[in-house]
Amino acid sequence: MSYSAINQIYNQYKNTYDEMYAENGTIRKNYRKFSKLLKKLSIEDLNSMSEFSRDFFMNQGVTFTVYDDDQGVEKIFPFDIIPRIIDYVEWKKIENGIKQRLKALNLFIKDIYHEQFFLKDKMIPAELIVSNPNYLRIMRGLNVPKDIYTHIAGIDLIRNESGNFYVLEDNLRTPSGVSYMLENREITRRLYPKFIPKNKVLPINNYPTLLYNQLKSLSGKKKPVIVLLTPGLYNSAYYEHTALARLMGVELVEGNDLVSENNYVFMKTAGGLKIVDIIYRRVDDDFLDPLNFNSASVLGVAGIMDSYRNGNVIIVNAPGSGIADDKAVYTYVPDMISYYLNEKPILENIKTFKLSNEDEKEYVKKNIEKLVIKRTDGSGGYGMLIGKDASEKEIENFIKKIKKEPEMYIAQPTLNLSTSPCLINDKLRPRCVDLRPFAIYGSNGIKVCPGGLTRTALKEGSLVVNSSQGGGSKDTWVINS
Amino acid sequence: MLSRVANNLFWMDRYMERSYGLLNLIKANYNASLDSAATSSWQGIINSYLGSDEVNINYDESISIIDFIIFDTNNNNTLINMITNARENARSVQEHISREIWLSINKYFLDISNDDFYKSFRKKDPIEFINGLIQYHHIYYSVADVTQERGNAYCFMNLGKYLERILQSIDFLNVKVNSLKKADNDLMESYFWKNLLVSIGGYQLYVKTYKSIFNIDNIIEMISINEFFPRSIKFSVNKLNTHIYRLEKFNKPESNNLNFLTGKLKNDLKYTNIESINKKGIKKFVDEIQLQLNEISNEINRVYFYQNNL
Numbered sequence A: 001m002s003y004s005a006i007n008q009i010y011n012q013y014k015n016t017y018d019e020m021y022a023e024n025g026t027i028r029k030n031y032r033k034f035s036k037l038l039k040k041l042s043i044e045d046l047n048s049m050s051e052f053s054r055d056f057f058m059n060q061g062v063t064f065t066v067y068d069d070d071q072g073v074e075k076i077f078p079f080d081i082i083p084r085i086i087d088y089v090e091w092k093k094i095e096n097g098i099k100q101r102l103k104a105l106n107l108f109i110k111d112i113y114h115e116q117f118f119l120k121d122k123m124i125p126a127e128l129i130v131s132n133p134n135y136l137r138i139m140r141g142l143n144v145p146k147d148i149y150t151h152i153a154g155i156d157l158i159r160n161e162s163g164n165f166y167v168l169e170d171n172l173r174t175p176s177g178v179s180y181m182l183e184n185r186e187i188t189r190r191l192y193p194k195f196i197p198k199n200k201v202l203p204i205n206n207y208p209t210l211l212y213n214q215l216k217s218l219s220g221k222k223k224p225v226i227v228l229l230t231p232g233l234y235n236s237a238y239y240e241h242t243a244l245a246r247l248m249g250v251e252l253v254e255g256n257d258l259v260s261e262n263n264y265v266f267m268k269t270a271g272g273l274k275i276v277d278i279i280y281r282r283v284d285d286d287f288l289d290p291l292n293f294n295s296a297s298v299l300g301v302a303g304i305m306d307s308y309r310n311g312n313v314i315i316v317n318a319p320g321s322g323i324a325d326d327k328a329v330y331t332y333v334p335d336m337i338s339y340y341l342n343e344k345p346i347l348e349n350i351k352t353f354k355l356s357n358e359d360e361k362e363y364v365k366k367n368i369e370k371l372v373i374k375r376t377d378g379s380g381g382y383g384m385l386i387g388k389d390a391s392e393k394e395i396e397n398f399i400k401k402i403k404k405e406p407e408m409y410i411a412q413p414t415l416n417l418s419t420s421p422c423l424i425n426d427k428l429r430p431r432c433v434d435l436r437p438f439a440i441y442g443s444n445g446i447k448v449c450p451g452g453l454t455r456t457a458l459k460e461g462s463l464v465v466n467s468s469q470g471g472g473s474k475d476t477w478v479i480n481s
Numbered sequence B: 001m002l003s004r005v006a007n008n009l010f011w012m013d014r015y016m017e018r019s020y021g022l023l024n025l026i027k028a029n030y031n032a033s034l035d036s037a038a039t040s041s042w043q044g045i046i047n048s049y050l051g052s053d054e055v056n057i058n059y060d061e062s063i064s065i066i067d068f069i070i071f072d073t074n075n076n077n078t079l080i081n082m083i084t085n086a087r088e089n090a091r092s093v094q095e096h097i098s099r100e101i102w103l104s105i106n107k108y109f110l111d112i113s114n115d116d117f118y119k120s121f122r123k124k125d126p127i128e129f130i131n132g133l134i135q136y137h138h139i140y141y142s143v144a145d146v147t148q149e150r151g152n153a154y155c156f157m158n159l160g161k162y163l164e165r166i167l168q169s170i171d172f173l174n175v176k177v178n179s180l181k182k183a184d185n186d187l188m189e190s191y192f193w194k195n196l197l198v199s200i201g202g203y204q205l206y207v208k209t210y211k212s213i214f215n216i217d218n219i220i221e222m223i224s225i226n227e228f229f230p231r232s233i234k235f236s237v238n239k240l241n242t243h244i245y246r247l248e249k250f251n252k253p254e255s256n257n258l259n260f261l262t263g264k265l266k267n268d269l270k271y272t273n274i275e276s277i278n279k280k281g282i283k284k285f286v287d288e289i290q291l292q293l294n295e296i297s298n299e300i301n302r303v304y305f306y307q308n309n310l
Helices: A029-039 A043-060 A088-112 A126-130 A178-191 A207-216 A238-248 A304-309 A333-341 A358-366 A392-404 B003-033 B043-050 B062-071 B079-091 B099-112 B115-123 B126-147 B152-182 B190-199 B203-210 B216-225 B233-251 B257-270 B274-280 B282-305
Strands: A063-068 A071-076 A079-087 A152-159 A165-171 A226-229 A251-253 A258-261 A264-269 A272-275 A278-281 A314-316 A371-375 A384-386 A409-413 A419-424 A427-436 A438-442 A445-448 A453-456 A472-479
Touching (some): A079 A088, A079 A419, A178 A207, A207 A238, A207 A438, B062 B126, B099 B126, B233 B257, B274 B282
Parallel strands (some): A079 A472, A226 A251
Antiparallel strands (some): A152 A427, A419 A427
């Protein structure tokens, strides 16, 4: 007889918060109903559900391309069938915290491209802004529609051993993953057919409608022409671009489909050139306009920035927003919240040491085995040193690099990311997770989609959840428990 | 609709139609090889579909040849590569085709590129195996018929489909019918012309129309100007004309030259019969159509696929 998957031994990590199990091994309140369902399922059941989800993603074409020796291989993003469940009360705090943060970040971006009060009041060293590659001079003094810069944001949160959520990173440029959030729900509603409606898991499927309406609200036109600009088929997030275009009913365009003339942007259609009003771009600032930025770019549209500056096209997110999600600027977000909003941060930052500060640098050197050092312009888990795993030689080399440009580095305590049970090799095993909720900022205010994308590390003990480094994901349910 | 999207839709259906033609051809040829080795040359198929230069295979071994035509990933024109291309085109136009079309073409691609699927080829009867592949095309055509809205996308898909189909019928007249004249002795062998007609899907209709009597004029008449045969040149040109007319209404291009060109070809065929073809000579008849098609194809490119700036 096959036995229930949940009755097997579950070896929790030390000094780590588990999303489902309390320290004494009892099931947390938010997972109680779901655990009753799990009790009825055997490992064989879970394995076949897992197989069904793999086939589902493959047949739907929910894939990303990995390049190996120029040979593109399409893979599915590893998906774990056990949902991550968040209690509604806890979620409300996250939601409010994200709204507060985005409000402050937008005011900050507007400020530094206009009056620069934040600099004048010495809230942040000026060189951190003006010498930052993400600071775009072309945006100085430009008024953007409705004063909104970061229309689409993905805020990375982690829960440490204390059980509290912290903000790890603000992704304000072209955050990806929202299509996986939607697809994950598409599959879990099939895997757990009665559970989701019965327990009123907060719905997320209106995200495309919400996004469309918020984009539309930026334009004065009744029926603005909205397009989604993709770098093309070879981009690893191409699936997401096709999905969002399809779900919103907007045209998916590549740089070559657009042309900028007389300070207007047109798309080349079978019926001739047609004016474009709003561009939701998934192309980085640097590649957006070969005339104004990187001249070697073939992904963007020559002259698009001139149309933008003339107010004839709206670019989402606004160019130059990257100045606010830089890892060095991150440390100042709590100050922004009190400076612009006169409020206390609802969601806290992770304690961060700036290596440009002598005292903090000394502390980092002495306590390196407890810390992670990151380059401020690094992302995707690259360009970092995990103190406890690094050899003396590696540490020595890294310190040399820091000496050359200390302002490019920060250090944070090694995080004990919370774990969530994952189905791995015929057993439920704890794996580290983070959470990326998605927020949309339009003229109707900020909306945060309940839940978000839970990313999971697949290797035992690993803290790296990034999909580019082999991480997976699972669905996230917000439930009133 | 974006010009690039229109172009991709056109090629999606063109690849699907071409691979459908190829499958029917290899099925008929394998079938013929079961009757007589002499009349089932693989060389012709390899020549017209794959480009024969780099191909180094044993023409006596049907199974390896079929394996090559379907599964070789190094030649651009093999079935697997055409399906991959059709699917890549579909992937880039997902917001314009029905979800069902995408799912059917993606499934075809996933199956044909699966190792187990490939391994099953050598274990099965080749005709059964090819029938299985042909079934994916039938699903694709049906799904497109019942789920795709009759807008721009549908018209561009059909341009690709019918243009490709006409080219296949022209090729059939050029190569096959010409070779018939040289091989008079074999003609009366019923399996020969039966297989020939089967390869273009016209055997049933032929027997119904002309009974079981072989006559080369009847074949030419059926392939060129039969109004009801879905693979005849006349039928496909009429379809082409319908979709060009619709596209002109949807997109209002500056000139109506395209409609003029297809209308002219349509009317030329309307007033053509087997006597006038024979009088002109089959080669000249086919060459003239080919020339008109080239013109139409260039004009489609110019008007719809490549937009100039202001």
